[in-house]
Amino acid sequence: MKVVKALSTILLSVVLAGCSGTSMKTQSLDESQYTVLGPGSATATGIMLFQFIPIQQNDRFVRAQNAAIATQGGDALINVEVQEDWFWAWILNGYQTTVSGDVVKLK
Numbered sequence: 417m418k419v420v421k422a423l424s425t426i427l428l429s430v431v432l433a434g435c436s437g438t439s440m441k442t443q444s445l446d447e448s449q450y451t452v453l454g455p456g457s458a459t460a461t462g463i464m465l466f467q468f469i470p471i472q473q474n475d476r477f478v479r480a481q482n483a484a485i486a487t488q489g490g491d492a493l494i495n496v497e498v499q500e501d502w503f504w505a506w507i508l509n510g511y512q513t514t515v516s517g518d519v520v521k522l523k
Contacts, residue, residue: 445494450520453490457516458483464509473511480515488519 460480462473472479477498485493496517503510 428430445446445492445520448523450492450494451523452494453488453519453521456484456490456493456519457514458486458487459512459514461510461512464511466507467509476511476513477515480513484515484517485519489521490519491522493517494520512514 428480458480460472460483462476463471464473465471481493481496485491493515494517496515499514499516500514502515503512
């Protein structure tokens with residue numbers, strides 16, 4: 417009985433750890449604090465395998481935001497827009513997040 421309890425606890429811990437993600441941080445900046453470099457946009461994809469196993473799912477918003485900022489070599493993103501699309505296959509669902517906005521260089 418102790419083995420079943422221990423395995424149940426481990427399984428629950430693994431499932432809960434897989435359900436955590438990274439928050440996408442945005443900044444509220446005054447116009448005197450930055451210079452606009454231009455528009456930036458990027459996409460990141462995550463997959464749910466068998467509707468249960470997340471693959472690059474939890475951090476896709478942050479990956480898309482960082483890639484959008486990198487398109488212009490800036491420090492932050494303002495006027496942010498987030499779009500999400502999804503696709504389906506026999507054994508998985510894919511979620512595609514696109515982040516776009518104005519890339520700025522902080523002063």
